[in-house]
Amino acid sequence: MSESPVDPRLVVSEQGLTGYLGEFRRKVKGGELGPLPVVIGLIVIWLVFQSLNSQFLSAQNLSNLSVDIVPTGLISVGIVFVLLLGEIDLAAGAVSGACAAVLAVLNVNMGMSPGLAILLAVAVGAVLGLIHGFFFAKIGVPSFVVTLAGFLAWTGFQLWVLGPNGTINLPSDGFVAGLTSTYFIYVIAAYGLAALGVAGFLAVSLIGNNRRRAAGIPYRTTGDIVFRTVVLAVVAFGAAYILNLYQGLPLALLIFLVVVVGTDFVLRRTRYGRSIFAVGGNIEAARRAGINVPFIRISVFVISGSFAAVGGIFAASRISSASQATGQSNVLLMAIAAAVIGGTSLFGGRGTTYSALLGMLVIQSIASGMALQGVSNSIQFMVTGAVLLAAVVIDSISRRSQKAAGRA
Amino acid sequence: MAPVLALERISKRFGAVQALTDVELEVDAGEVVALVGDNGAGKSTLIKVIAGVGPPDEGRIMWEGRQATIATPSDAQALGIATVYQDLALCDNLDVVGNLYLGNEMTTMGVLDEVAMEKRSRDLLETLSIKIPSVRIPVASLSGGQRQTVAISRSLLGDPKIVLLDEPTAALGVEQTAQVLDLVERLRGQGHGVILISHNMVDVKAVADRIAVLRLGRNNGVFDAKTTTQEEIISAITGATDNAASRRSRRLSE
Numbered sequence: 001m002s003e004s005p006v007d008p009r010l011v012v013s014e015q016g017l018t019g020y021l022g023e024f025r026r027k028v029k030g031g032e033l034g035p036l037p038v039v040i041g042l043i044v045i046w047l048v049f050q051s052l053n054s055q056f057l058s059a060q061n062l063s064n065l066s067v068d069i070v071p072t073g074l075i076s077v078g079i080v081f082v083l084l085l086g087e088i089d090l091a092a093g094a095v096s097g098a099c100a101a102v103l104a105v106l107n108v109n110m111g112m113s114p115g116l117a118i119l120l121a122v123a124v125g126a127v128l129g130l131i132h133g134f135f136f137a138k139i140g141v142p143s144f145v146v147t148l149a150g151f152l153a154w155t156g157f158q159l160w161v162l163g164p165n166g167t168i169n170l171p172s173d174g175f176v177a178g179l180t181s182t183y184f185i186y187v188i189a190a191y192g193l194a195a196l197g198v199a200g201f202l203a204v205s206l207i208g209n210n211r212r213r214a215a216g217i218p219y220r221t222t223g224d225i226v227f228r229t230v231v232l233a234v235v236a237f238g239a240a241y242i243l244n245l246y247q248g249l250p251l252a253l254l255i256f257l258v259v260v261v262g263t264d265f266v267l268r269r270t271r272y273g274r275s276i277f278a279v280g281g282n283i284e285a286a287r288r289a290g291i292n293v294p295f296i297r298i299s300v301f302v303i304s305g306s307f308a309a310v311g312g313i314f315a316a317s318r319i320s321s322a323s324q325a326t327g328q329s330n331v332l333l334m335a336i337a338a339a340v341i342g343g344t345s346l347f348g349g350r351g352t353t354y355s356a357l358l359g360m361l362v363i364q365s366i367a368s369g370m371a372l373q374g375v376s377n378s379i380q381f382m383v384t385g386a387v388l389l390a391a392v393v394i395d396s397i398s399r400r401s402q403k404a405a406g407r408a
Numbered sequence: 409m410a411p412v413l414a415l416e417r418i419s420k421r422f423g424a425v426q427a428l429t430d431v432e433l434e435v436d437a438g439e440v441v442a443l444v445g446d447n448g449a450g451k452s453t454l455i456k457v458i459a460g461v462g463p464p465d466e467g468r469i470m471w472e473g474r475q476a477t478i479a480t481p482s483d484a485q486a487l488g489i490a491t492v493y494q495d496l497a498l499c500d501n502l503d504v505v506g507n508l509y510l511g512n513e514m515t516t517m518g519v520l521d522e523v524a525m526e527k528r529s530r531d532l533l534e535t536l537s538i539k540i541p542s543v544r545i546p547v548a549s550l551s552g553g554q555r556q557t558v559a560i561s562r563s564l565l566g567d568p569k570i571v572l573l574d575e576p577t578a579a580l581g582v583e584q585t586a587q588v589l590d591l592v593e594r595l596r597g598q599g600h601g602v603i604l605i606s607h608n609m610v611d612v613k614a615v616a617d618r619i620a621v622l623r624l625g626r627n628n629g630v631f632d633a634k635t636t637t638q639e640e641i642i643s644a645i646t647g648a649t650d651n652a653a654s655r656r657s658r659r660l661s662e
């Protein structure tokens with residue numbers, strides 16, 4: 001093994017563009033596509049819809065888009081956890097609807113303070129997830145079946161909680177509605193967040209790199225870090241600029257971004273997150289390594305239920321009401337599709353919560369673009385279905401080439 | 409002094425298969441015990457009993473003279489038992505560092521210390537002269553032999569008292585096999601006890617102090633590696649000849 005600080009097989013070497021291309025080719029061959037397909041897909045989708053209708057990339061449309069992705073996106077974050085185990089949660093949509101109903105009853109019918117009502121609604125989501133997790137991890141019922149039963153049961157629970165009216169309106173100037181209607185109008189908010197994100201990324205990269213250099217293990221070149229930081233800065237400040245053209249930084253988007261970054265940290269930088277990947281990769285290896293597999297499984301379903309509840313609360317907030325339709329029809333499927341489109345594998349062990357963000361951007365962009373064109377729902381579903389299929393095909397192929405590149 | 413590990417009358421069955429019957433085995437510190445036997449003799453099953461992966465139905469496990477309960481892999485790890493499984497038990501989706509430290513990750517304030525783990529992984533792999541393109545690639549993209557060396561390195565990260573090696577050289581080339589055998593001798597030199605499973609009699613005779621034979625799930629003799637011929641061991645494994653030879657060498661070794 002060479003003594004050079006930069007192992008060409010590990011990180012991008014100093015050769016600049018050729019280095020990147022070589023690295024890129026190696027990764028694609030090995031099936032490590034990462035977020036690349038979805039980012040390319042998103043750019044294509046945006047260019048197509050912009051060429052069809054110049055309103056598409058308008059500040060107002062993009063700003064609305066950034067809030068529209070939040071409710072289902074939050075559910076999708078929980079789904080990512082479940083998919084990482086190689087399992088599925090078919091009840092997430094029903095849980096979100098049920099918890100939105102609980103929130104509305106507590107807050108409106110019973111006059112409970114919104115903060116407490118939200119807390120209790122999320123706790124209900126956690127308990128429903130706990131029930132799924134228990135039957136899955138302790139009794140051994142396949143997650144598919146447990147959550148299918150949960151889907152039916154919690155849908156009934158939602159109808160029961162809502163009562164005969166079937167709809168409970170939330171005060172449109174209330175706290176809950178404010179979750180999705182609050183904007184930080186001062187330009188400093190969006191730019192500040194962008195600056196914070198970019199500076200944080202740069203600081204973490206530089207500190208990590210210095211530690212790696214000091215420890216004598218491969219590290220990235222400064223040029224590489226600068227390149228990554230510049231890309232992030234362009235995206236972050238570009239988004240901030242556009243949001244400021246309309247009403248500023250939406251609170252809902254801020255919360256969603258914090259959730260995505262926070263959960264990604266938990267998954268990649270903590271022992272708990274590492275255990276989730278291990279269970280998703282090889283359950284027997286995880287067990288033999290001393291990991292408490294039932295605990296990991298149950299906790300993941302609790303997380304999924306909790307995020308489903310949070311997503312349901314944001315969905316109710318967006319339309320200022322909880323109804324029988326909240327969390328129903330295609331919400332669950334969109335949340336799963338978003339995770340998969342964003343690059344989280346259905347086979348377990350590979351993925352990030354960023355895929356909830358990227359996947360929802362794709363799905364919502366298609367929905368928004370089609371709506372601008374006045375295209376009917378039917379076409380929209382078909383296009384989204386095709387995108388989902390493409391994502392799963394990419395996942396399957398990359399998995400196959402990883403296998404091929406794997407064992408000798 | 410009592411041996412570090414002593415198994416007493418261990419039995420285990422899987423449904424209709426009686427995989428182990430009244431098996432006894434002792435390992436001392438600084439001793440290499442080879443466990444040999446035909447396919448299906450119950451060697452891996454016995455390893456899993458010791459490692460806490462598949463606890464026995466009957467029998468006692470004595471650790472340093474006291475009875476120990478090994479019901480889970482964590483119990484075994486806590487005692488100081490490290491295991492390389494025949495099926496390796498690696499997570500294909502994790503990189504080499506992630507696999508080496510799985511279940512024992514280094515953290516600072518709750519956050520994984522990737523730099524420290526990567527540094528120690530590289531150092532360890534280097535001292536074992538293990539060649540892997542990068543410690544940051546998923547183990548799925550390693551060759552069979554490389555995977556095996558990762559599994560072996562994994563068992564050495566803590567400071568185990570007993571190392572269980574279930575066919576550690578099965579997928580290895582000539583050079584790497586020699587390295588693993590060197591490693592086994594180094595472990596013995598450092599006072600670790602080693603249980604080595606192998607079908608290669610030459611390797612077994614080269615490094616083992618004692619050779620325990622399992623046949624159809626039962627003990628079939630424990631032989632002194634220095635004084636027993638390969639033929640005697642093979643006949644104990646296959647049961648081809650009368651067991652006089654094995655009885656004789658057992659007497660000699662005691």
Ligand SMILES: Nc1ncnc2c1ncn2[C@@H]1O[C@H](COP(=O)(O)OP(=O)(O)OP(=O)(O)O)[C@@H](O)[C@H]1O
Pocket residue numbers: 422423425427445446447448449450451452453454494
């Ligand atoms: N999980 C299991 N379920 C049922 N039977 C099992 C299981 N594990 C092992 N057995 C049976 O127990 C017996 C012993 O198997 P074991 O794996 O211990 O053999 P071994 O000595 O390691 O053989 P090899 O040299 O092929 O690795 C075999 O008959 C096998 O079929």
Ligand SMILES: [Mg+2]
Pocket residue numbers: 451452453494574
């Ligand atoms: Mg075996």
